Amino acid sequence: MKLNERSLAFYATCDSPADNSGFLYKRGERHTAYHRRWFVLKGNMLFYFEERDSREPVGVIVLEGCNVELCDSAENFAFAIRFGGSKSRTYVLAAESQAAMESWVKSLSRASFDYMRLVVRELEKQLQEMSRGLPGGCGGSQDAAGPWKPKPSGLEQCRERLPALPAVLPKENGCAVWNNVPGAEERPPDTSGCGGHDEDEEGAPRPPPLPPRRRVSNGSGTARAGAAVAQSPSTFCRLHEQYSREVARLRQDWQQKRRGSQP
């Protein structure tokens, strides 16, 4: 298998921030001697260099599908990166202190793309469930051309920053982008502001249109709303009113902050 080595070496040595770095002892494959190497973790790739200022890495360990565990070794503070296959090699590494070992074990065991994707999906689900629980809004969808999940909701919706509620949960990690560089917002212009309003039920400023399922019948939307399930139409209306005011206020705060941070 050919690997894009120059590209990898560039990635390893460029100034993009590392998720962890430091000296570790690496046990040789055939011989059990340990060699001190400079390790750099970026994303799901663990590079190792002969020296801290070496121009390119000696090697890289791709961390998908691995287990990181402590191991018994004559060497102190040793841990292992183990892969699933029968013929797979186990990488035995040793840190220089208990703290360093713990830090590495933690960061390596959570480095995989798979793990990150799981966490993102989980958070995305949580956010969607919370949005559903607020009858007043959050039915926004995003333009397919933007950095948002390109899930066509099929309806003209208010383009809020809150993620859309797709009818089918996404199979892939289609996620929103948040530029976390302070002071700069890298969002495309089409996700700012609202596309339009169909209904103005609550009387709160800039009320969002109701999501599709709620247009069909009065109670169907609240069936999944968890905490917002209403016992009677009047309770529902009251909760509806209450939540929508809160959401509208949050959204305003949010947009003000955004406007304030734009250059």
Add this chain to the structure above:
Amino acid sequence: MRYNERELLSLARQPAEKAAEIRMSVPKKGSVLKKRLVKLVVNFLFYFRTDEAEVGIGPLAGVWEQQQLCQDLPGAFSLSLAGFIEEPERKYCFECATEEQCQEWVEALRRASYEFLRRSLIFYRNEIQKMTGKDPLEQYGISEEARFQLGAHRQ
């Protein structure tokens, strides 16, 4: 550079986010477009020769954030190698059957970056925190990790 080839091969055989036979060329002088089975698995792009069983795979090392991904002509897109953005001939070029297929690939590749995932995670974390006042990463024990802090990563 040494790498864990066995694991990469195993990764290449896993279910892909996207897979298709596309015509592509590699960054080499005189390289022509050839039909290859292209597979996107996590943040790695593999390609296989279609007449042989999984031989000659070349991952693009999933460093999209360092690479230029651009749509050239309609139905075609290219990936410039990290570090070689100045050199236009150092590109992987892909020609899709339809414009729609091309756009799907560009979108899938854009979202296949680790950095994209990280930014998404930070975004959702922030949103949930704003709504609930609680940090959703605490349950995972990763709230203190530097890589998830706002403003921690610049591109």
